[in-house]
Amino acid sequence: MSADVAGGIAASGEFDLIARIRARIASRDDVALGIGDDAALMTVPAGLQLVVTADTLNAGVHFPADTAPTDIGWKALAVNLSDLAAMGAQPAWCTLSLSLPNSDPRWIDGFIDGFLALAALHGVQLVGGDTTRGPLSIAVTAMGHIEAGHALRRDGARVGDDVWVTGTLGDAAAALQSLFSGAAVERSLRARLDRPTPRVEVGRALVGLASACVDLSDGLLADLGHLCARSGIGAEVDLALLPVSRALARFKPEVRWAWQASGGDDYELCFTASPQRVEQVQQALDFAGVAGTRIGRIVAGQGVQALAADGAPWRAPRDGYDHFA
């Protein structure tokens, strides 16, 4: 485990790469041993549960091939922190398994810049991982904690609950479709695709308020469908209520609804809460500094019904992303 990072240029081998990363990591008091041994040692405070999630990004599948390395680094951690946010957890640590076709030091430095910038925002310490030669693939496991028994699970929604989402929907999907069609992509939309904001503060603020929660990675209808299946209920969503960004507002509803309801990569939170909690939820969102919108309601039955402005059922062109479809 050499520490040859002088000059920041030569990344001649796996051990140098690990040293490059290691030299740039801030340390938390609850990490007794970080990168550099066979495994890391951490302390989970008494009364807290450990929360763990793992998500991978592959080139060409989870981000366009032209994505800047710093954005890839950011997004690889963001999609994992988004999962922790959906549980109401406080992020703490992560591991990173990085497969690279070569060891271009500029690419690596850019990647680390983006990854560690987001880690620093949330006080997350990288405690382990490995680098291997292979097609570009980034596997992250993120860990955090939550007051025992207080996690926001998918299975707690009840009939009559409101359905909420944070932020705006469909921006990343619109950017992706523009890219696929060869059109120019508006900068604000591309930023939403490349640098999603994990709603960690919202998740924390919703502990004790939301009855269920899921993060939106595969598309609103698909992910809300997962929540409904786990809760054993159904949901109705009013498409006219879906929050829309300024950039997307110029599209006709019929065009943007497909992105908003079925597009992926939003990384907003979708949660349910009792109508009696509307004011408290609004205060929690204000506290977190993130907009929230009530878009529908939990109903008896199963499945998610999207309703057009006239209340008629609406069918999405496709149901979320399925990487094996």
Added chain:
Amino acid sequence: MSADVAGGIAASGEFDLIARIRARIASRDDVALGIGDDAALMTVPAGLQLVVTADTLNAGVHFPADTAPTDIGWKALAVNLSDLAAMGAQPAWCTLSLSLPNSDPRWIDGFIDGFLALAALHGVQLVGGDTTRGPLSIAVTAMGHIEAGHALRRDGARVGDDVWVTGTLGDAAAALQSLFSGAAVERSLRARLDRPTPRVEVGRALVGLASACVDLSDGLLADLGHLCARSGIGAEVDLALLPVSRALARFKPEVRWAWQASGGDDYELCFTASPQRVEQVQQALDFAGVAGTRIGRIVAGQGVQALAADGAPWRAPRDGYDHFA
């Protein structure tokens, strides 16, 4: 999150694949929530530290392209449990990020068979992960625990300590070289390459006895070198003392020393202990049912010196595996 696993044939999408895996997992009492939500929830008992490691296997880099899927599944978990073993930790949970070029159900079932067979041996529960389309790559994060402050670290070796290794060395490297050269590979050697045995019981038994420990993945001299660097000391290894399997014993020492001292993929433990502890260490190894051999000593200075039978310095043809070399 559908649960369409009937018949065990159709693996039509990502969610089915997750369901296939989920349906086959045993559950631990300390897992409050496993696969199926945004993240898993676990309890770390008071007084124990969390131990975390992450290692990836890529096709053609970490296993030959013709490796059976069941062996790939086994090895992907084994290399991670080996890291936990090197800390003296008790394995508990893992996540799995699986990138696959297609969703061949026979391949997937074979992979899961091997992965879960080893998990069951050590009571490890798969608590999360994802499946994505991409070149074959398997990223695992393994978690366990250890009595606080008692982990076997790399930095505790002291001058005068004995250097020990478990099992036999060089078998996997010999198998790999036979494969590369197109020669027939002896079955026992190939098994050592494809199905390494993580020395979990040995690691547990060495807590309080070993002064430092590392697992052998990159080759004895390279990995012992990492231990020495972290401990701020040097080591001498007597090549004539390296434990040799029956299959490897028929090779001349000069041939097999390269595999034994510098070959990778052994997944044995290399540890140091005071000479006053010889009998206790031997009892611990007997208790774990694994052979152990004293192969050298910790000395002042730095670096690892390999000595031939006549005591003369020996230089390995190469220093371990470096995936970016």
